[in-house]
Every structure is written in C-alpha cells, then in structure tokens.
Amino acid sequence: MKGSKLYSVFKGKCPACHEGDVFETKNVYNLKTFDRMPERCSHCNHKFEIEHGFWYGAMYVSYALTVAMSVAAFVLTYLIYPAANVWIYFGAIVFVIVGMAPVTYRASRLIWMNMFTAYNPEKSSSHE
Ligand SMILES: [Zn+2]
Secondary structure, X not given: OOOOHHHHHHHOEOOOOOOOEOOOOOOOOOOOOOOOOOOEXXXXXXXXXXXXXXXXXHHHHHHHHHHHHHHHHHHHHHHHOOOOOXXXXXXXXXXXXXXXXXXXXXXXXXXXXXXXXXXXXXHHHOOO
16 A cells, blocks of 8 residues: 555655654544644655645645535435435534544645655655
C-alpha cells in the first residue's frame, strides 16, 4: 500500500515521504487537538502548508466529502427505514455530517495535500 496516495490519506502520513505524521495526535475525536499539525514533516522536512492560504483549497474537498456523506446517509436511511419522514432523513444527515466533522477535516487536508505533492521514495528512505 505504501507509495499510493490512498496510503497517505488513510494513514495520515506525509504526502512526500509516507513516513512522517501529518497530524500531531492519533485520536481524531479529541476536539482540542485533532487539528494540530507540525509545520514540517518530522521525517523529510516537507513543508505541509506549501504556500500561504494553501488550506483554503481543502474547503472544496471538504465540501465534496460532505455532499458524498449526505447522499450516503440519505440512501442508508432509505434502505433501513423507507417510510421515514423528512425530519428523520434530515436528522440522519446532520448526525453524520456533525459526527464525521473531525474526520472530514483531516481527510480533506490530506487529499488536498496529495493533489499537489507526489510521493518521493528517496525522501522516504533517507533515514532507513
Ligand atoms: Zn515527509
């Protein structure tokens, strides 16, 4: 799996070396610390925020993920309980969006980073 962009996104690893962690804590549901990121990769020194304002672009990814999750929540509700009224659908969608918010936040940054930075095996092996 290592070397693919999916590895970086799902493991939260640096997009350049796939070794260093992008976020400081493992627990995505610690709401005080889930968004903390070091400025640079601890392994290859890649600067995560490539340019000022880089993370604004991650909002578009976040929007796409949110729409996808809303559709999934809607379909799932329909499959489990087809007779549900509109408020149950609405509640299920809000529940999923709010519940997944920290995951969406991290995933959107990781996906966005991987769109601009390619895996570089030389950076990965420099310490091993
Ligand atoms: Zn790195």
